[in-house]
């Protein structure tokens with residue numbers, strides 16, 4: 001396996017970090033060293049990396065801002081790929097593509113207009129939102145305050161009570177498991193609660209959004225209001241991954257957890273937030289094991305007390321890796 005991983009280190013135009021602590025790349029600030037963290041600097045470098053991964057049969061996982069994942073404590077024999085360093089030829093999220101460029105793609109088939117924004121998957125969602133606000137484009141500002149890359153937000157169908165990323169979506173560009181580039185229009189996707197319905201082993205490359213013209217000052221005000229609401233209701237002082245569980249139909253996971261008397265309950269430095277019971281916060285030195293134990297304890301208590309099976313919103317990273325057999 002050593003030789004296999006080493007072969008990936010020589011692919012041109014890919015920034016490689018060996019034994020990189022994942023705690024540096026997750027918002028929980030938890031995670032041990034991963035064998036290789038790879039950041040391709042161009043689309044062709046990404047394709048070369050994925051071709052080599054497929055050929056060598058190495059497992060890999062995509063990572064965005066790491067804001068919805070729990071990374072393992074132990075050293076991990078894995079390639080983690082981040083798209084943050086991609087730029088140049090496909091826009092890095094700052095490109096308003098003229099409709100002519102989209103017209104060549106029948107799957108996308110957007111109407112002609114000035115209000116299409118294309119964003120590469122490694123673009124930070126907050127940069128995309130800032131770009132839209134500055135250009136008076138409405139449709140994504142409801143996601144203000146969600147820490148994400150565009151790729152992660154699309155994969156998870158990030159949403160808030162003010163809007164979902166799937167709403168203004170026109171199409172997603174991705175690489176499928178065979179490494180073929182595909183474009184899926186909004187109609188071909190099946191967005192749901194924290195899912196876009198994409199296969200686990202695809203690589204999201206970017207997406208096109210259709211937005212609406214709007215007064216810039218109104219959008220700015222809206223973003224400030226949303227951020228203020230988040231500051232008031234969310235425990236943003238501590239590292240976390242946001243909500244841990246999905247809300248069961250017709251109920252709030254946080255309310256059930258609070259009712260079960262678990263608010264403030266801790267294992268090690270992992271604590272069920274006193275401010276928002278559906279959040280687990282890292283009060284300093286929490287490990288993935290502490291957090292996972294707290295998640296399991298919560299699931300058991302809620303099932304025992306209310307007969308409700310909580311579904312996890314956060315993703316346990318070492319359960320997600322793609323083995324060569326899956327690719």
Ligand SMILES: Cc1cc2nc3c(=O)[nH]c(=O)nc-3n(C[C@H](O)[C@H](O)[C@H](O)COP(=O)(O)OP(=O)(O)OC[C@H]3O[C@@H](n4cnc5c(N)ncnc54)[C@H](O)[C@@H]3O)c2cc1C
Pocket residue numbers: 027061062063064065066067068069083121145146147148149150151152153154155156157158159160202203204205236240241242243315320
């Ligand atoms: C403080 C805080 C507040 C939050 N509030 C919200 C909220 O209001 N609403 C909400 O929906 N979420 C919220 N979240 C959760 C999280 O921000 C979202 O789920 C976000 O969309 C994850 O994006 P990411 O780039 O960090 O993805 P990651 O967490 O890095 O990854 C999530 C999943 O996407 C996959 N993935 C990432 N990039 C790609 C890619 N390019 N191609 C294929 N797969 C990929 C990963 O493999 C993983 O399965 C919050 C989190 C925090 C820490």
